[in-house]
Amino acid sequence: MLFNSLEFPIFFAVVFLLYWFVFQHNLKLQNLLIVVASYVFYGWWDWRFLGLIILSTICDYSLGLMISQTNYLRRKKTLLYVSLFVNLGILGFFKYFNFFIDSFVNLFSFGGYSIESWTINVILPVGISFYTFQTLSYTIDIYRGKLKPTKDIIQFMAYVCFFPQLVAGPIERATNLLPQFNQKRTFDYLLAKDGLRQIIWGLSKKLLIADLCAPVVDLIFNNYENLPSSTLFLGAVFFAFQIYGDFSGYSDVAIGSSKLLGIRLMKNFDYPYFSRDIGEFWRRWHISLSTWFRDYLYIPLGGSRVHSNYLKFRNVMIIFIVSGFWHGANWTFIIWGVLNALYFLPSFVMKRNRRYLNTVAENNWLPSLKEFFQIIKTFCLICITWIFFRAESVGHALEYLKEMFSPLALFEFPNLRILECGFYITILLIIEWIQRNKDHGLVIEAIPLLIRWLIYFLLTYQIINAVLGGNQEFIYFQF
Amino acid sequence: MRFWVETKNSFTSNSNMMKDLLRFISRFSFFILTLCCVVSFYFYFFVGNLSEEELIGSGVYHTIRKSKKIEPKAEVILIGDSIGNQIYNNKDYNDRIYSLCSNQAISMVGQYNLLKNFLETNKRDSLEVVLIYRLSSFRNDLRQNLTFNYFIKPFYKREYLENYSQNVLRQIKKIPGYWLVHSNTVRMSRWSPSVQSINNPNNFRLSDISVEYLIACDKLCEKYNASFKLVAPFMSNEFSMNDFGSFQESIVKHNLQTYFSKYFQNIVWLDKKYFSDKSHIKKDLISELLGKNFLNL
8 A cells, every 4th residue: 555545544544543542442452453454554565475574573573582582692593593594585585586596697698608597577575675674673682682572472563564664664673663562552642743744744755756756757767868968967866856755755654654653763864965975864864774784784793893994894885785785686776885885985984974963054044165065065976876776777877877977968958847846846955954953844833823734735735636646656665 | 549549540641632632633624624625615716617618628528519419411420530630620520521530539439439429319321430540549548648638527427438348447447536527626627637658659559449449430330320431641751661560460460451451551641841740730731731621531
């Protein structure tokens, strides 16, 4: 089920009413409702893949209990490896099987050998990378002694499949989400109101920015050979906003919907396009994934505390490459990761990667000239990486870049909806700049009630109009 | 005593929570209701309830009205797409040659509806029906951006439902928000959902719907003692080198050779300089180039 479909508001209204009016007095029933609703939500796409979630859930629930019950480190380790094997095995099969077969065949062909390739038609289950990482964090945290396992399987099921964040995150940690399913939830009026605003904001980003940019970006990327370089540059910029509107919009709707059910999810985006360097960008973009990799991969590898520079370099490369590979079985994602690592390494080596921990232009209306150019520079570097992210193949990306940097035809634009996209992107940037200290773009209590309601009306009307006008899937569903 | 206090506290917090919940729901309902009222008001007075002449695809409504008229003089009935309409404009040809040509966006199903309207109103011993259809118009499978304004609004009505096969109904239901057309305000507005469609002018193919309703038009003519013929209009010579192989294969596959026997050889190729786009002749050249009876009907 898509957040931007007509079914979702009806589905959510039913869940909301049952949750607060019927099952409010019984925590177990409330959790069971979440599980049932989540399975319906997921099964709406394809019920056959519910089996994978259930398998992963039962496996990690049992392994979590077993790890905590044993006192032998070796046995704990073995059980953790079983969890890693099952979860990564499922993920590997459904997401990477054909990629490895193809790459293997290509490698042999490159060496002059010819082997027969056989791939199978594997459907990628929606959200598999998200819930796999979520369940993995549970067993790893128990192994490390950071978390006590839950004995209540319904509670654990609710944690794994909580529908607002099931298919595209934020990737929650058991330490944050699981205890919330163990507490009696009370309806918080202010939290719910804020949740509703965040949903409106998220849907606006998805429907008014991402979906508007999508056809223009598709057209530019599919016809890059015949378009002037200025248009190709715009294509990269529009894709940057398409993916931001799409993914951060999804996260906002997920966080907002959870707030309506009295559950707080972690922040996933923190105005990343106002970052002054790559380090800051990665602290603000897809926070739940980057912190996951930091805690479960980078730090176990030694992080930045290793002695040799080589090991530091290796750790950074690994984390970015794995992050790229997490997005999909394609070399474009790996190169995307490598590029980000190369951008990040200079400041990391010079120990300047944590320079910007505060908000840009704090207490000022506008950024300084230096900050402005830093933001533009970071954005341009990121746009180049997005070309690899969006392209069908590495060849496609390289050709696109070549055409983009060919002698500029600055003011040649084909008849696309460029002005419309530009208009909405400018509005987004203005609002986000003003709100850059706030949780999301619609934290606007300070504004007079009448104007506030007018903003809600306008945005909701545009959302309804866009939903009725047909909807597009979220990009991150494929990951 | 302690138990009582706890129960009382829990009761108080529960009743507070209920109050908050009801406050939230009532405010939210108020918001939605106000929004609905404002949107309805806006649609009713500013967007909807336009006259048929003000709607997108107003020509289709004109053709529908024309298809329901009793016309004793009419001997040759023309149906077809916008190219057919350029050659035999439905505003000018109202005599022996009676034009019901409109637009490809109404699809072959729309052509069938117009023809059925006319034949049911004008029962004769003999009539000649000619379908003027450009090659690319055959690809219409009701999955276009224009379908909502040109087909669903004028033709998704009770009076036409019996004409539709399961295939057509399935395609209609794929248009997002198609059901909104039941609201008269939406039907009489310029609003339409956006449908992603591929409009490659070089894509020549026969849609299932075109096949189904081309045969249906022929059978309808047979029922009402009319002859049925398919003719090709002019085309830009930039398409003359195209490979129509797969189109011709579909003709054989669906056993449509009778309709297309002379279609390809009768296409009139004109230089692309005469065209305002890839399909339509420049307006100022129409009468000079096409003459009064271009197809010698």
